[in-house]
Amino acid sequence: MSEYYNPVIRMFGRYRTTLCASAGLPRGRITPAVRLDALIPPSRRRSVWAALRAAGLRVPLLELSTTARCVCSLLAITVIAGIGLAVGRWWPAALVVIPVWYVTFRASRPWATILPPFVRTVGELTMYGTRFREHVSSGYSWSHGDVTLKVRLIVAEALGLPLEQVRPETTFVELESC
Numbered sequence: 001m002s003e004y005y006n007p008v009i010r011m012f013g014r015y016r017t018t019l020c021a022s023a024g025l026p027r028g029r030i031t032p033a034v035r036l037d038a039l040i041p042p043s044r045r046r047s048v049w050a051a052l053r054a055a056g057l058r059v060p061l062l063e064l065s066t067t068a069r070c071v072c073s074l075l076a077i078t079v080i081a082g083i084g085l086a087v088g089r090w091w092p093a094a095l096v097v098i099p100v101w102y103v104t105f106r107a108s109r110p111w112a113t114i115l116p117p118f119v120r121t122v123g124e125l126t127m128y129g130t131r132f133r134e135h136v137s138s139g140y141s142w143s144h145g146d147v148t149l150k151v152r153l154i155v156a157e158a159l160g161l162p163l164e165q166v167r168p169e170t171t172f173v174e175l176e177s178c
Contacts (some may be wrong), residue, residue, distance in 0.1 A: 004139030008146060012126040014057060019122070022051030028166055029116030039122070058129040060114040060157065076104045118156035118163045128153050147149040 016030045023040055030039070040048050045062060052059045064072065079100050083163045084093030119125050127149050132142065148168050161178055 004017045006140050007135035007138050008036070008130050010125060011057075011130040014055065015046065015122065015126050015129065016051050016054070018055045018057060019048065020041065032121060034122050035120055035126060036038055036115055036122060037120070045115070046110070058131070059125070060116045060128060063114040063116055064108055064112050065114055068108065068111045072104050072108045076100050102129045116157070117161060118153055118166075120163065124149075124163060128157075 001048075010030060015026065019025060019030050019039070020027050023044060049059050049062060067150070080097060082091045083096055084090055087093070102127065119128050127146070130150070152163060152166045152168070155161075155175070156163045159175060159178070161168070161175065165178055166175065
């Protein structure tokens with residue numbers, strides 16, 4: 001391998017290879033512009049995501065559907081309120097908020113099949129998984145577009161917004177109202 005390489009292209013190759021193997025897709029069908037929801041059906045997303053993680057690739061957490069999120073939230077609130085009512089004081093219920101949230105989160109993972117709003121295409125997934133510090137010695141100079149997309153992905157993930165809402169010209173004040 002040459003001394004200098006483009007880390008984004010290398011990372012795309014790793015994602016494409018793993019997607020081909022885990023989803024049984026032809027190599028030519030996986031391009032940076034292909035939407036992940038069209039590529040991987042919801043019934044296969046958990047297994048494909050597990051294969052990507054097993055290959056050492058970085059992938060965001062899949063999300064719950066709105067219905068599943070509501071059911072899990074109601075269950076957690078019921079448990080916390082039940083503890084508060086059983087004890088007759090609010091502070092024991094306050095002590096179990098974090099453990100109940102954690103157990104609910106872990107228990108709900110098998111039903112999480114929705115792609116996060118900030119990663120819609122294979123190219124966005126590739127940029128999400130490409131870390132600058134891992135490629136310091138690559139000799140590659142990151143382009144303005146690479147850096148812009150990476151910053152947009154980080155902001156969209158942190159705020160839980162679709163990537164389309166986080167544009168280069170958008171201010172944080174505008175994002176705060178979203």
